Amino acid sequence: MTTGAARGAPVVDIRGAVKRFADLTVLDHCSLTAQEGEILTLLGPSGCGKTTLLRCIAGFLTPDAGEILIDGQDTIPIPVNRRSVGVVFQSYALFPHLTVARNVAYGLRMRGMAASEIDKRVATALATVSLTGFEARYPSQLSGGQQQRVAIARVLVLEPRVLLLDEPFNALDAKLRGTMQMELRQLIKRLGITAIFVTHDQEEALTMSDRIAVMRAGKIEQLGTPEEIFDRPRSAYVADFVGASNFWDGFANGGRVVLPDGQTVTTSLSGEVRVMIRPHNLALRPAAGQSSSWTGLIRFRRHVGALMEYEIELDAEHSLRAVALRDGSVSSLASGDTVSLSLRDPAACIVFPRS
Ligand SMILES: Nc1ncnc2c1ncn2[C@@H]1O[C@H](COP(=O)(O)OP(=O)(O)OP(=O)(O)O)[C@@H](O)[C@H]1O
Ligand SMILES: [Mg+2]
Missing domain, CATH: 3.40.50.300 (P-loop containing nucleotide triphosphate hydrolases)
Known part of the structure; x- marks a missing residue:
């Protein structure tokens, strides 16, 4: 404790x-x-x-x-x-x-x-x-x-x-x-x-x-x-319970978990793990044209004061929440757009055992 x-x-x-x-x-x-x-x-x-x-x-x-x-x-x-x-x-x-x-x-x-x-x-x-x-x-x-x-x-x-x-x-x-x-x-x-x-x-x-x-x-x-x-x-x-969280299920090997954007998170665990990603740690870019290894579809977006919150569908069973300041870089993203996802700071992710 x-x-x-x-x-x-x-x-x-x-x-x-x-x-x-x-x-x-x-x-x-x-x-x-x-x-x-x-x-x-x-x-x-x-x-x-x-x-x-x-x-x-x-x-x-x-x-x-x-x-x-x-x-x-x-x-x-x-x-x-x-x-x-x-x-x-x-x-x-x-x-x-x-x-x-x-x-x-x-x-x-x-x-x-x-x-x-x-x-x-x-x-x-x-x-x-x-x-x-x-x-x-x-x-x-x-x-x-x-x-x-x-x-x-x-x-x-x-x-x-x-x-x-x-x-x-x-x-x-x-x-x-x-x-x-x-x-x-x-x-x-x-x-x-x-x-x-x-x-x-x-x-x-x-x-x-x-x-x-x-x-x-x-x-x-x-x-x-x-x-x-x-x-x-x-x-x-x-x-x-404290703060909104996304959980991504992955596999730890040799002290590392590789996320779909290719970045790695270090851990002392091995085997099946669950990685916590805070919504503000996910960066979104329009996926247009370029091939990206981690993409999703914006299901809906919601104004939260100075922030914009996005619900991003990865596939039929998985979705993620992302939050960004409502500045020029994200304001063009709308429901129905395909976006590419990446971690802003892999070190801010926390790895838990999957139980
Ligand atoms: N006098 C009582 N007799 C029987 N069960 C009780 C009694 N007082 C509380 N409980 C039960 O004990 C559990 C915990 O209750 P408690 O009131 O401590 O919860 P709490 O964390 O304060 O919840 P809340 O956020 O809803 O106020 C509940 O399941 C409740 O039904
Ligand atoms: Mg109470």
């Missing part, structure tokens, strides 16, 4: 956590460490156990085996309300009948704090999420992004050691989601909190995280920085 750059002391240390629901094993000897001040993201498909792991860290669930340490202390005997863990859920569930200030004050009132101290803390928490002046409003009088910020302030006011966020932006539209990602990342960094963030959106994970843990069926498949996960996926599962 890649560990990425070590940052500081472990704050959350999950050791071999197992959680079963009846005969379904949802966490399967899951181990993971979140370091001081980092944003660690759990990324994985629906049902892989992300929420279950968060609920175990928060104390809403008890693992059947394994340990969860916070600052070196075993948390399992510690009740939920005595753990220094704040949770922001997907549905932020503000109290509709309470003002913003009352919503944020709620947890402190539960703790029996003096009113003057509560007022001070609420003011600070609202300033932190840029909502000073919104104290008297009700949730229904706020935008989705503002409601989300109240939900975050409500947790921050409790000054948790660890912040857990379970898909906190799901209710927001794409644009606001992008803004909130940047804002929340900056806020967490400014406060120096250790955060564990859950998403099944790979782009969100790449944007938000210091490190990403890719989960598969209750286990951590790979842990690394966004660059490591994207550029050096350890398995075809990770490669397929």
Whole structure:
């Protein structure tokens, strides 16, 4: 497992956590460490156990085996309300009948704090999420992004050691989601909190995280920085889940795989292999006139902002995806054209065993 750059002391240390629901094993000897001040993201498909792991860290669930340490202390005997863990859920569930200030004050009132101290803390928490002046409003009088910020302030006011966020932006539209990602990342960094963030959106994970843990069926498949996960996926599962990928089936011999354009990719594997080619690593040229060893037919093309994405049919069963900047060299390529394909950078391909 890649560990990425070590940052500081472990704050959350999950050791071999197992959680079963009846005969379904949802966490399967899951181990993971979140370091001081980092944003660690759990990324994985629906049902892989992300929420279950968060609920175990928060104390809403008890693992059947394994340990969860916070600052070196075993948390399992510690009740939920005595753990220094704040949770922001997907549905932020503000109290509709309470003002913003009352919503944020709620947890402190539960703790029996003096009113003057509560007022001070609420003011600070609202300033932190840029909502000073919104104290008297009700949730229904706020935008989705503002409601989300109240939900975050409500947790921050409790000054948790660890912040857990379970898909906190799901209710927001794409644009606001992008803004909130940047804002929340900056806020967490400014406060120096250790955060564990859950998403099944790979782009969100790449944007938000210091490190990403890719989960598969209750286990951590790979842990690394966004660059490591994207550029050096350890398995075809990770490669397929993080970023679009093409997979080309080939044969490795003498430490090399020869691709159809004649370029070679080096590997320590031998025999049947699967080569990962990112769509931006495929160069397209009109195939007109010249004979080329790797050609395909453009099935369709799609505008993606400044990029053009192509679906290229190689034969009845195989197609590839290519992406290019929408500049002069590719804008003439259209559906139905035959193109010749080549790798821009063979070293950026990753070779996996074919299983
Ligand atoms: N209380 C429960 N009782 C029985 N099964 C449960 C319970 N909670 C979760 N599960 C099952 O455990 C598995 C993992 O659930 P979990 O909520 O952790 O997934 P997730 O990775 O958060 O998925 P999503 O991305 O959809 O939120 C699922 O198959 C789910 O149905
Ligand atoms: Mg979930």
